[in-house]
Amino acid sequence: MRERELIALLVIAGGFLLITPVLSVNRVTDFMIFCIFAMSFDLLYGYMGRLSFGHLLFLGTGAYCSGLFLKYISRNPMLAIIVGILVAGLLGMLIGLIIVRTTGACFALINLAFNHIGFFLVLSPLRRITNGEDGFGIHALPFGFLNFSSRTTMYWFVLICLVLVFYLLKRVTSSPFGILIRSIKEDETRVKFLGYNTFFYKWVTFVLAGSVAGLAGTLTALNYNYVNPNVMDVHGNVGAVFACLIGGAGSLYGAVVGGVSYMVISNYLPIYIQRWEMFLGFALLMIIFRFQKGIWGYLQSVWEYVERKKTVMKAIGVGAVKR
Amino acid sequence: MSDLISTQDLTKRFDGLVAVNQVNFSLQEGQVAGIIGPNGSGKTTLFNLLSGFFPPSAGRITFCGKDITKIPPHKRVGMGMARTFQLVSVFDSLTVWENLVLSTIRFKRDQQSVQSFFFAPARKRIVVDDCLKSLELVGLEKKASARTSELSYGEKRMLEIAIGLSLKPRVLLLDEPLSGLSDHEIGGVLDLIHRVKKNFALVIIEHKISKIVSVVKKLSVMNEGKILCEGDPEQVLRDPAVRECYWGKEEENCST
Ligand SMILES: Nc1ncnc2c1ncn2[C@@H]1O[C@H](COP(=O)(O)OP(=O)(O)OP(=O)(O)O)[C@@H](O)[C@H]1O
Ligand SMILES: [Mg+2]
Numbered sequence: 001m002r003e004r005e006l007i008a009l010l011v012i013a014g015g016f017l018l019i020t021p022v023l024s025v026n027r028v029t030d031f032m033i034f035c036i037f038a039m040s041f042d043l044l045y046g047y048m049g050r051l052s053f054g055h056l057l058f059l060g061t062g063a064y065c066s067g068l069f070l071k072y073i074s075r076n077p078m079l080a081i082i083v084g085i086l087v088a089g090l091l092g093m094l095i096g097l098i099i100v101r102t103t104g105a106c107f108a109l110i111n112l113a114f115n116h117i118g119f120f121l122v123l124s125p126l127r128r129i130t131n132g133e134d135g136f137g138i139h140a141l142p143f144g145f146l147n148f149s150s151r152t153t154m155y156w157f158v159l160i161c162l163v164l165v166f167y168l169l170k171r172v173t174s175s176p177f178g179i180l181i182r183s184i185k186e187d188e189t190r191v192k193f194l195g196y197n198t199f200f201y202k203w204v205t206f207v208l209a210g211s212v213a214g215l216a217g218t219l220t221a222l223n224y225n226y227v228n229p230n231v232m233d234v235h236g237n238v239g240a241v242f243a244c245l246i247g248g249a250g251s252l253y254g255a256v257v258g259g260v261s262y263m264v265i266s267n268y269l270p271i272y273i274q275r276w277e278m279f280l281g282f283a284l285l286m287i288i289f290r291f292q293k294g295i296w297g298y299l300q301s302v303w304e305y306v307e308r309k310k311t312v313m314k315a316i317g318v319g320a321v322k323r
Numbered sequence: 324m325s326d327l328i329s330t331q332d333l334t335k336r337f338d339g340l341v342a343v344n345q346v347n348f349s350l351q352e353g354q355v356a357g358i359i360g361p362n363g364s365g366k367t368t369l370f371n372l373l374s375g376f377f378p379p380s381a382g383r384i385t386f387c388g389k390d391i392t393k394i395p396p397h398k399r400v401g402m403g404m405a406r407t408f409q410l411v412s413v414f415d416s417l418t419v420w421e422n423l424v425l426s427t428i429r430f431k432r433d434q435q436s437v438q439s440f441f442f443a444p445a446r447k448r449i450v451v452d453d454c455l456k457s458l459e460l461v462g463l464e465k466k467a468s469a470r471t472s473e474l475s476y477g478e479k480r481m482l483e484i485a486i487g488l489s490l491k492p493r494v495l496l497l498d499e500p501l502s503g504l505s506d507h508e509i510g511g512v513l514d515l516i517h518r519v520k521k522n523f524a525l526v527i528i529e530h531k532i533s534k535i536v537s538v539v540k541k542l543s544v545m546n547e548g549k550i551l552c553e554g555d556p557e558q559v560l561r562d563p564a565v566r567e568c569y570w571g572k573e574e575e576n577c578s579t
Pocket of ligand 1: 337340342360361362363364365366367368369409
């Protein structure tokens with residue numbers, strides 16, 4: 001178990017290191033931040049079966065809070081990251097009390113509504129401190145040997161964050177709690193009759209997903225040294241949905257594979273095709289009708305098929321020897 | 324002896340329709356009771372009320388001497404009430420043994436800590452072993468790591484009962500545990516019930532009276548939301564009102 005986890009982490013880190021020379025340090029840093037966000041989204045959607053159209057609210061909260069902290073209070077980047085995560089988590093705790101009671105379309109839309117509210121707040125009523133549409137620049141001091149304004153430092157730091165988040169979520173999703181949230185996805189009522197207060201566990205999941213998205217937000221802010229309302233533009237939520245679907249919902253590997261795929265598509269396709277969003281639409285249709293398990297799910301079924309074949313072959317072989 | 328479960332004038336209305344009508348049902352510790360009645364007579368609704376699926380429109384429910392009318396379902400489970408559903412309900416997307424994890428770890432103090440519930444792998448010796456023991460009881464241990472969706476309907480029913488048993492209930496409510504099963508599978512379920520019934524009280528809803536007459540000590544007949552008659556099974560079945568409601572229609576059917 002331990003060994004497998006370690007290998008998984010190494011494979012993921014190695015994968016990102018491999019694509020770095022092909023793409024670029026900046027791009028891959030972006031990709032990794034998005035993958036962190038996609039994993040937090042997948043916890044809600046893929047594992048617990050709650051589709052949110054407003055998860056960027058937490059990324060935005062993380063970005064704004066760490067940004068404002070750096071701008072007005074202290075220029076310590078580590079403290080800013082902690083503040084960003086904490087505030088996003090606290091926000092999750094608060095609005096989670098309402099949101100988590102809903103399911104289905106209602107859950108998706110109420111998240112969207114809160115996301116809109118957040119977007120509007122930073123754009124207009126809080127303009128004095130957020131500088132509205134234009135956003136604001138930030139400048140973090142180095143933390144020990146970590147100089148956050150260096151591209152490479154940022155790259156390595158984000159890579160470590162990604163690996164840590166993956167590890168944390170892997171642990172959480174293979175624990176009894178992981179079984180609990182997968183059970184909630186399938187039949188919440190039944191889980192209540194196993195003696196679990198599903199409301200509480202849904203709330204915990206929501207808060208966890210929000211905090212991880214908050215981390216992605218703080219990294220976004222530090223990476224660009226800049227925060228503007230685009231970080232919580234509601235339209236961005238489509239990206240997370242798409243990433244989970246293309247990679248395979250309900251698997252962290254799927255979220256990472258999907259996150260990278262989505263970033264590749266959205267970063268490179270526009271160079272060749274002007275109306276690239278149309279391609280996204282077609283791809284989504286393809287996934288829904290033909291390819292429901294996503295890339296990772298598909299690889300898994302191939303793997304299972306091969307394993308099965310192997311055992312069948314073995315069984316035949318052993319039988320022959322005995323005879 | 325005091326009652327384990329008792330209801331006082333329990334009533335459930337679904338806009339206009341009275342599904343359960345002023346029912347006074349009681350069950351003693353360790354008793355095996357059966358509930359029969361025609362389709363739509365309110366048997367499942369009574370279970371739903373007892374287990375807290377929805378609140379009653381009127382009346383009270385007492386369990387272990389406590390008024391549980393307003394207590395949510397998961398707490399009733401904690402107090403020792405487990406149930407199964409008329410349409411088998413297990414988690415298809417999990418493996419068979421994973422279905423038993425949540426109910427099993429409820430009784431392991433050391434597995435309840437934040438560390439082991441949220442961060443430690445579910446797949447570890449002490450948990451899996453207990454799940455396997457529960458599966459052995461119903462004869463599914465060989466399929467422990469199969470996907471639940473690959474089980475037959477009868478096996479799923481067995482798994483659901485195993486989940487109920489692993490909750491170590493004081494009372495287990497079984498909603499038509501024999502419906503949809505082959506004769507062979509029915510034999511299996513009845514045999515299981517015989518083996519475990521000494522450990523707790525049991526309420527069985529059933530359509531085919533003949534199947535459970537040998538198991539139950541007390542039989543209640545429901546019709547149109549009311550308990551028509553209850554008591555010793557033999558006597559109940561001899562009651563003219565019961566014969567009228569239960570067999571009457573069949574006899575008519577036969578004669579026409
Ligand atoms: N959630 C609900 N909403 C509205 N009506 C309901 C609901 N549940 C049950 N009913 C109605 O209440 C009546 C009693 O239903 P119930 O399921 O308790 O019957 P039953 O005795 O279990 O029948 P069966 O033998 O078919 O399982 C039926 O007329 C049913 O249509
Ligand atoms: Mg019923």
